[in-house]
Amino acid sequence: MNILLLGYGKMGKTIERIAMERGHQIVGRIDLGNRDEMEALGAQDVDVAIEFSAPEAAYLNITYCIKKGWPVVSGTTGWLDHKAEIEDLCKTNGGSFFYASNYSIGVNLFFRLNKQLARLMNGQGYKASMTEIHHIHKLDAPSGTAITLAEGLVAETDHLSQWKLAPEQSDDAITILSEREGEVPGTHIVKYTSEVDTIEIAHTAHNREGFALGAVVSAEWLPGKKGVFGMEDLLSHLDD
Numbered sequence: 001m002n003i004l005l006l007g008y009g010k011m012g013k014t015i016e017r018i019a020m021e022r023g024h025q026i027v028g029r030i031d032l033g034n035r036d037e038m039e040a041l042g043a044q045d046v047d048v049a050i051e052f053s054a055p056e057a058a059y060l061n062i063t064y065c066i067k068k069g070w071p072v073v074s075g076t077t078g079w080l081d082h083k084a085e086i087e088d089l090c091k092t093n094g095g096s097f098f099y100a101s102n103y104s105i106g107v108n109l110f111f112r113l114n115k116q117l118a119r120l121m122n123g124q125g126y127k128a129s130m131t132e133i134h135h136i137h138k139l140d141a142p143s144g145t146a147i148t149l150a151e152g153l154v155a156e157t158d159h160l161s162q163w164k165l166a167p168e169q170s171d172d173a174i175t176i177l178s179e180r181e182g183e184v185p186g187t188h189i190v191k192y193t194s195e196v197d198t199i200e201i202a203h204t205a206h207n208r209e210g211f212a213l214g215a216v217v218s219a220e221w222l223p224g225k226k227g228v229f230g231m232e233d234l235l236s237h238l239d240d
């Protein structure tokens with residue numbers, strides 16, 4: 001496949017390597033300085049765009065791809081206030097849009113475990129909290145993954161209705177603590193505490209390979225499908 005990379009930083013470069021190892025061609029590597037190269041590409045030049053850029057850039061990048069008729073896989077976090085607009089645009093234009101806050105298979109299994117644990121813990125008198133730890137270059141907080149975990153947990157917990165970023169807190173919210181340390185690729189911890197004990201589950205990424213492989217597999221899956229998709233569509237075979 002001919003893949004256009006929108007965002008050529010830590011993730012863009014890892015995705016490039018994995019995509020080439022899987023036999024794909026990279027037809028453009030776009031960052032802030034060379035957007036004219038993207039504008040020179042026609043509808044037929046790109047089979048799929050993979051977008052890992054920055055919170056302030058994602059909305060325009062994805063909009064551009066959809067209007068150009070390119071299927072687009074995005075993993076950029078920190079812009080989801082505009083996701084409903086993108087979904088509408090995709091449907092209106094008959095486009096193909098795939099989004100995940102985290103493309104790693106392990107994290108997507110962890111999302112399911114998180115919801116199962118939340119169902120078990122509901123009404124048992126524990127206080128839930130979450131910690132996410134990432135490298136010091138990360139622009140957004142909390143992480144997109146932490147938001148997905150919090151939404152899953154809140155949906156399964158009767159007395160919770162929202163999340164808050166620490167130090168903010170309230171009785172109806174799960175608090176997310178965001179820590180930034182060195183070059184940590186991504187760690188997420190969900191914790192339940194009572195007066196007598198603590199139960200916690202954690203996912204620790206050792207590098208960016210899992211995120212990048214998931215994005216490339218999603219990009220292989222998307223072309224030819226119309227609409228808005230996510231990891232639950234890609235991984236639906238896990239339910240069999």
Ligand SMILES: NC(=O)C1=CN([C@@H]2O[C@H](COP(=O)(O)OP(=O)(O)OC[C@H]3O[C@@H](n4cnc5c(N)ncnc54)[C@H](OP(=O)(O)O)[C@@H]3O)[C@@H](O)[C@H]2O)C=CC1
Pocket residue numbers: 006007008009010011012030031032033052053054055057061074075076077078100101102103104211
């Ligand atoms: N969903 C997932 O599984 C994962 C998501 N992410 C998310 O992906 C995003 C990127 O992460 P990462 O690669 O680590 O970040 P980097 O900062 O390493 O790379 C971001 C890249 O985007 C480029 N960029 C900035 N603005 C634009 C623009 N307007 N158009 C095109 N490119 C632009 C930057 O260019 P320049 O250098 O010129 O500024 C840079 O090359 C983040 O939002 C992160 O949270 C990360 C890992 C996994």
Ligand SMILES: O=C(O)C1=N[C@H](C(=O)O)C[C@H](O)C1
Pocket residue numbers: 077101102134138142143144145146185186187211
């Ligand atoms: O910025 C990162 O690095 C990561 N961002 C994603 C997020 O915000 O959840 C996914 C992963 O944790 C790495």
